[in-house]
Amino acid sequence: MTWDAVAELPRDTPLVLPLGSGYNLDLLADQLSNPPRIGLLPPFPFGWRGSGLEVPDPIFTQYIVNLMDSLRDDGFTRVYCLAPQGLDPQSSFIVQNSASILRQPHPSLYEAQTFLPPDSERGKVILIPIGHTEQHGYHLPLSVDTIIINSIAQGTSAKVPTRSWAMPVMPYGVSTHRSSFAATLNAGGRAFEDFWIAVIDVLVARGFDRFYLMSGHGGNTSFLVNIVKYAGERHRRIFCATAFLHTSGRIGAEALDKYRTSKIGGMGHAGELETSYMLHLRPDLCQMERVVDETDFVATPDYYMDWIEGGSLVANPPWDDDTKTGAYGAGSHATAEKGRLWLEAAINEKADHVEQIHEQHERREQRRDAGYGLWGKFK
Structure with a gap:
């Protein structure tokens, strides 16, 4: 719906x-x-x-x-x-x-x-996809974030099966703009952080030591950063990482620039990117006859809305200020072929992150075992 x-x-x-x-x-x-x-x-x-x-x-x-x-x-x-x-x-x-x-x-x-991942999966990066259930304009369903990040996580696990293992997707995250549009749920920032730290605790107790918290929803991002910080302080011999959404690192950003046709502001939310993903993954849930392009975001040089948000200012004004329909962007520019290409880029990006997590953990463990710095004192 x-x-x-x-x-x-x-x-x-x-x-x-x-x-x-x-x-x-x-x-x-x-x-x-x-x-x-x-x-x-x-x-x-x-x-x-x-x-x-x-x-x-x-x-x-x-x-x-x-x-x-x-x-x-x-x-x-x-x-x-x-x-x-x-x-x-x-x-x-x-x-x-x-x-x-x-x-x-x-x-x-x-x-x-x-x-729980089986014991045989120890030594792999545990992929933890987290989506959300919230409004996505008039033309997309509430499940957009969940569908997209689950597809990316499953695609990553299939691409590097000996290096990663994907958990079931969580369809609920944090929306601090919950009251603006009906059916936008909110787990609450503190409850969200406590829950995922507890999940990491359970997995670490079972012998897992590499984690990638993958979000399909922008509202989760700042809280995931906190979770990663808490987890790293709590469990000093793990490597727990996250990233700003998906299709937004060096691999994803290049693909966005290569195939997008909308201007900056066209990919904020329920715009060209997410709509393209959905046209590729679940066209049956898209109502393209109802697309309304909204790019009239109150933008200044250091605060604007696009998929890879820019500017040094961080703020959270009411969504009602900038959108009448719930969309931030130009969904009319979306195509299924763009969605296919961007999904491929997102999976490649996440697979690359998996390899970097492995490298980070292994090189750090070598230093620890060798007694590097204070590790030699407290070994």
């Missing part, structure tokens, strides 16, 4: 955030007294007890509650979390939110899965 379609939904429409997938939807309808429509959100992949990758209960709870509160802030009165029957009923998540939780038997399909 697009954000404006969500904005038009009756506010008593049940909206359901499932923990995992494979639930009985007929049973879900019965549990909700068979309403005329149900909004089913993207499944939350892991984090709870029994999911295969468990983080501390209060950390998990805050992340989920913030997402549900985003929908309540939009005026929806029936917001639920669909949880496995086997989830410990004594957990703080269940106790504190019992009125908003629907329970079903744990799906057998889901029970067989684990989201």
Whole structure:
């Protein structure tokens, strides 16, 4: 769905955030007294007890509650979390939110899965793709960021399978402009940081030492930088890295300049780049007849909006100041062929980053083992 379609939904429409997938939807309808429509959100992949990758209960709870509160802030009165029957009923998540939780038997399909990389993958870079669920103008669905970064992560893992392993994509991140457009969710910056640091803690405890947090959503970026800093301080013999979005390093930037037809400002959000990706990956979800180009961003020499943002000023004014439809950019310039070319560049860029992470970790370990500097004193 697009954000404006969500904005038009009756506010008593049940909206359901499932923990995992494979639930009985007929049973879900019965549990909700068979309403005329149900909004089913993207499944939350892991984090709870029994999911295969468990983080501390209060950390998990805050992340989920913030997402549900985003929908309540939009005026929806029936917001639920669909949880496995086997989830410990004594957990703080269940106790504190019992009125908003629907329970079903744990799906057998889901029970067989684990989201921890197997022990055989130690020594590889663990790719952690994080998308988001938010508005993307009138012509693109809410899942743009998730679809794109998942495709890049899976493509990277396929390109360098002996060097990397991709975790399931997380479809929820941080939107500090949440209130401007309906269906823009927000995990909250602090909850987001706490959750992903806890995930790194779990993986490090299992013997993994190289991580690449890959974001498809700009709002995640500053918080991912903090996570990388915290993780590096907490676990001194790992290498945990992130990057500003995708298709934005030296390989991606060259491809953007080579194939784009819009001017600076045409690729800010739901513009030429993201629309091209979606025309290549999921054309069935694109409504190109509804594209509205919006490039009237209040720009100054050191503050403007494009995919690779420029200028030394960092700010966060309301999105309402610069866009009427939720788009920042020129989606009308998008083509599926550009999307194919940019996806190829993004995968090449991420594969290159994987190799750099390996090199960084290995060279640093050699120095540590040799007693370089203070490592010799504290070895």
